[in-house]
Amino acid sequence: MDIGAKLKSIRKERGLSQRELAAKAGLTNGTISLIEANRTSPSVASLKSLLDAIPISMAEFFSTFEDTETPKVFYKAHEFTEITPGGDGAVSLRQLGKAEHHALQVLHETYPPGADTGPEAISHEGEEAGIVVRGAIDVTVDGQTSTLNAGDGYLFDSRLPHRFRNTSDETCVVVSACTPPTF
Amino acid sequence: MDIGAKLKSIRKERGLSQRELAAKAGLTNGTISLIEANRTSPSVASLKSLLDAIPISMAEFFSTFEDTETPKVFYKAHEFTEITPGGDGAVSLRQLGKAEHHALQVLHETYPPGADTGPEAISHEGEEAGIVVRGAIDVTVDGQTSTLNAGDGYLFDSRLPHRFRNTSDETCVVVSACTPPTF
DNA sequence: TCATGGCGTTTAATATAATTGTCAATTGCG
DNA sequence: CGCAATTGACAATTATATTAAACGCCATGA
Known part of the structure; x- marks a missing residue:
């Protein structure tokens, strides 16, 4: 959504200066x-x-560059969507990208020592890994328990009850994926 | 531009509460x-x-109700566009409506005692009255001078040089019209 | 060369939007 | 009927956008 560039190009097209446009619009050149x-x-x-x-x-403005806009592919760490904020010993879940535009949801999960998701009975279609x-x-x-270390992984049907607990004294970081999204 | 109603109707259509939508969008229900x-x-x-x-x-959102939107007809005094702010003995020009969407420009002009537009040589097509x-x-x-009192009026070709001066000790208010707009 | 005016940018102060933490009203359930 | 959960609204605070006034840059011309 590069509104700035779009506005600038249209303004230039009409041969307007920032000050001229500002006066007409009732704003300031600085803005x-x-x-x-x-x-x-x-x-x-x-x-x-x-x-x-x-x-x-407005419609014209937005329509013209929704065609030319390429879908977002790269995400900096700070661009992740916080699902649960974490902090104070709580689990932090941070999603790659935004809401439900994709069939795949990828999370960056942080479990401080003692963190526990609890035995929530989540029952969505799809798989988690x-x-x-x-x-x-x-x-x-689903009753089976395993201690996973760095490099280990998991994969199960989303409808099975599952629980994550960090019983160690070190923060644990997991990268997970779901399909379709459950949030 | 009743964005609120539009957003609300779309939200309701999808059966979302303000809180649900807020969570997905990363905003709050209050907002x-x-x-x-x-x-x-x-x-x-x-x-x-x-x-x-x-x-x-965005394009969809704005396009849908630009069809149903009726052009603005009525303007409250505070909705006028200030062309020159006035104050400190200066002329105040306040335009009915916005920029150049119309062929007709109507101004509410206030001349404090001593106010003077100066002998600017404006040379646009059209008429002023x-x-x-x-x-x-x-x-x-164009050289001819007249003192106009409340109820009096003027009408001339925009290309003629013209000047307004309030030589009285009372504030003067004029309603004027131009076509096509010169601002 | 030095002023002058127009341009886009930056900054501190101000106006406005967004958040947070409530509230009363409604809805659903025991 | 209560009770708990959920809804949309509100007030006070925090965060952000907008303003107004500067700045530096570049062109033009005296």
Whole structure:
């Protein structure tokens, strides 16, 4: 969603300066500078003012670059979606990407010492799998329990009851995947 | 631009509560409550998050109700666009409606005592006309000067040099019209 | 060469949106 | 009927966008 570049290109097309457009839209040149640099996300009201002043409709504005927009492929660590915030001994679940746009959900899970997901009876279609990246963790699936160390992994049907417990004194990190998403 | 109602109807359509949608979008229920009540204008980023979580595209969202949207007809005094802010003895120009969506531009002009537009040589196509609503003002057009009082008016070709001066000790208010717009 | 004016950017102050922690009203269940 | 859970709304705080006023840059011209 590179709104800044899009706005800038349209503005240039019409031969408008930031100040000219700002005056017409009832904003300031500084604001337009920030928006074009993607250093702020304008309110819908502000964007509407700008597009009205150009003029171009909201639908037009967004439609034109939804075609050219490539789906997001790469995610920096800070771009993960926090499902559970973690901290204070709680499990931290951080999802790769956003909501349910994909058939595959990948999580970065952190289990502090003593962390326990509890025996929740999750019952979704699909499969879950993961690999321990650091530390060790006790995994119980449908009654069977195993201690997995770094490099180990698991794979089971999502409908089976399962539980994760870190009984060690070291934080455990797991990368897991589900399909379809359960969150 | 009743974004609130639109968002609400789409959300209801999908059987989502404000809290559910908030969780998926990474916002809070309170925010959605405010947006749906049109008590705040969400940032483009926030709106995108919400629509992604539903999911529906920005273009789709805006296109659907741009059809049903009726052009704005009525304007409250505070909705006028300030062309020159006025204050400190300066002329205040306030335009009915927004930028150049219309062939007709109507202004609410306030001239404090001593105010003077100066002999600017404006040279646009079209005509300008106005009626004095309160006070009195000296109008000079192409060399001819006249003092207009409340109820009086003027009409001239935009290409003629013109000047407005309030030589009285009372604030003068004029309602004027231009076609096509010069701002 | 030095002013002048227009451009886009940056910054501190201000206005506005978003969050957090409630609330009363509603819904579903025992 | 209560009781618990869930809903949308609200007030106070926090976070963010927007403003207004600077800045540096580049062109133009005296």
